Amino acid sequence: MTTENKPIETDEIDLIEVVKKIWAGRKIVYKSMAMCFVLGLIVALGSPKEYKAEVTLLVETSNNSGGMSGLLQQFGGLAGINMSGSSSPDALQPDLYPDVIKSTPFLMEVMQQKVTETKYDSTLTVSQYLSNHIKSSLLSKIIGIVMDYTIGLPGKIIGAIRGKPKEDSPLLAKNKTHPLKLTQKQSSLINSLAGRIKAKNGESDNTLIISVEMQDPLVAAQLTDSVVTSLTKYITEYRTHKAKNDLKFVANSHAEAEAKYKRAQEALAYYSDQNKNVILASARSQEQRLQAEYNLAFGVYNTLSQQLEQSKFKVQQETPVFKVINPAMVPLRKSKPSTSLILMGMLFLGGFVGVGIIFGKTLYKNLNTSKLF
Numbered sequence: 001m002t003t004e005n006k007p008i009e010t011d012e013i014d015l016i017e018v019v020k021k022i023w024a025g026r027k028i029v030y031k032s033m034a035m036c037f038v039l040g041l042i043v044a045l046g047s048p049k050e051y052k053a054e055v056t057l058l059v060e061t062s063n064n065s066g067g068m069s070g071l072l073q074q075f076g077g078l079a080g081i082n083m084s085g086s087s088s089p090d091a092l093q094p095d096l097y098p099d100v101i102k103s104t105p106f107l108m109e110v111m112q113q114k115v116t117e118t119k120y121d122s123t124l125t126v127s128q129y130l131s132n133h134i135k136s137s138l139l140s141k142i143i144g145i146v147m148d149y150t151i152g153l154p155g156k157i158i159g160a161i162r163g164k165p166k167e168d169s170p171l172l173a174k175n176k177t178h179p180l181k182l183t184q185k186q187s188s189l190i191n192s193l194a195g196r197i198k199a200k201n202g203e204s205d206n207t208l209i210i211s212v213e214m215q216d217p218l219v220a221a222q223l224t225d226s227v228v229t230s231l232t233k234y235i236t237e238y239r240t241h242k243a244k245n246d247l248k249f250v251a252n253s254h255a256e257a258e259a260k261y262k263r264a265q266e267a268l269a270y271y272s273d274q275n276k277n278v279i280l281a282s283a284r285s286q287e288q289r290l291q292a293e294y295n296l297a298f299g300v301y302n303t304l305s306q307q308l309e310q311s312k313f314k315v316q317q318e319t320p321v322f323k324v325i326n327p328a329m330v331p332l333r334k335s336k337p338s339t340s341l342i343l344m345g346m347l348f349l350g351g352f353v354g355v356g357i358i359f360g361k362t363l364y365k366n367l368n369t370s371k372l373f
Contacts, residue, residue: 021358029354033347040346043337048135050336051217053224056326057208059094059235097208098199100234101227104180107190107197113226118218126223130189134215197227207325217331224328232322243318247311254304261301264294 022029100106111127124132182190198211210227214220268290275287 021362022355025354025358025361028357029351032354032357033350036346036350036353037343040343043346044339044342047337048215049334050213050215051220051331051333052211052213052335053217053220053328053331054209054211054326055224055228055324055328056202057210057228058323058325059097059206059208060321094206094208095201097231097235098201101197101199101210101231102194104182104190106230106234107193109230110197110223110226111189111193113223113230115219115222115226118216126193126226127189129216129219130192131185134192197223213335221328221330228322228324228328232320235320235322239320240315240318243311243315247308247315250304250307250311254301254308257297257301257304261294261297264290264297268294 111125113126114123115126115129116123117129117133196213198213200209201207202209210224210231212220212224212227214223268287271287271290
């Protein structure tokens with residue numbers, strides 16, 4: 001029994017000793033927590049306010065050919081039109097929409113959208129707003145200054161020797177050449193915008209939640225709407241691209257067939273009027289030839305008319321449906337910084353540092369007393 005109780009008593013004694021050491025050095029813990037509290041207060045007050053706007057979308061993922069077939073029945077069941085055949089599965093599913101929003105071409109298009117700032121009531125592009133109206137936090141400024149004059153100092157010296165580079169325009173022109181080439185400033189603006197836009201799939205199927213954080217509440221709501229508009233346009237163009245190309249080809253062919261049909265019709269009518277009472281075999285042969293040309297032109301024109309209607313229905317069928325469940329609203333409360341969370345975290349950090357100092361001093365004393373020389 002004695003041997004079994006000894007380790008337990010030793011552990012209890014060690015735990016009591018730890019508590020006694022912390023209590024004896026509580027002033028160090030208090031000072032550390034007070035310093036961290038003041039530092040956290042400075043960080044919280046020096047950080048610019050951020051506002052978050054959010055929108056929830058309901059996205060159609062599958063084509064409903066049954067509705068189109070029923071609609072065709074109302075048009076008299078156009079012959080030769082079969083809408084029951086389903087196209088190949090769509091490669092761009094809703095779970096890939098967040099990747100689309102984070103893509104560089106998409107963000108470049110969003111950069112060109114217009115927003116109205118609340119403070120100065122000025123209308124400017126998103127690129128201009130990010131360049132001129134975004135404030136950095138006090139902590140970021142301090143870290144930036146330290147980095148500039150430590151790691152970035154050689155670059156500053158080289159830049160001073162080479163001379164001041166030409167400033168990049170904050171406007172991002174639509175560059176459709178490949179590969180895409182961006183300046184350093186444009187790349188930093190895109191990264192900044194990408195960090196402020198969040199997109200995730202909702203809890204229910206076919207829902208997408210898009211949120212934007214900005215330092216101006218009105219800009220946050222406007223930019224959220226712009227992202228939704230650009231995404232709707234992008235997905236619609238992707239899904240209807242082939243159907244629209246087919247429609248354009250069929251429409252051009254239909255116009256040509258209509259012109260040929262009308263020419264054949266006019267030629268047959270004119271010849272019939274001119275040879276109404278003629279019974280010659282050559283005249284009848286010519287009339288039969290014109291009649292055959294008319295029948296052929298009418299057959300092609302009739303077939304292409306049906307295909308034209310089918311192509312129009314196909315475009316409508318492929319067009320996705322986006323329904324805004326929860327629209328973007330101008331936020332009334334800030335989302336960042338959370339002063340209480342920062343202060344609680346800094347107090348915890350101060351306590352941890354204080355305890356570390358206490359045991360560090362104890363360890364340092366033990367090392368000094370245990371030296372042989």
